[in-house]
Amino acid sequence: MLKWAIIFAVIAIIAGLLGFTGISAGAAKIAKxxxxxxxxxxxxxxxLALLGIGAVA
Structure with a gap:
């Protein structure tokens, strides 16, 4: 479950970097x-990971 949290964090950071650096207006809206x-x-x-609620492996 924590693996998915890390994956989502990396995707959010990449999307934020692409959107907030002024690459283009359309990409910025999508990235935001x-x-x-x-x-x-x-x-x-x-x-969910901290509470111990996760998918059964």
Missing amino acids: LLFGIFLLLFIVFVV
């Missing part, structure tokens, strides 16, 4: 949206 979505998913997965 993806950044928000993946950041939210990252937080949810971290909380």
Whole structure:
């Protein structure tokens, strides 16, 4: 479960870097949206991992 949280964090960072550095206006809007979505998913997965709630391996 923590593996997924790390994956979402990396994707959020990449999307944020692409969107917040001014590559293009369209890419910035998409990156900001993806950044928000993946950041939210990252937080949810971290909380679930800390609570011990996860997928059965």
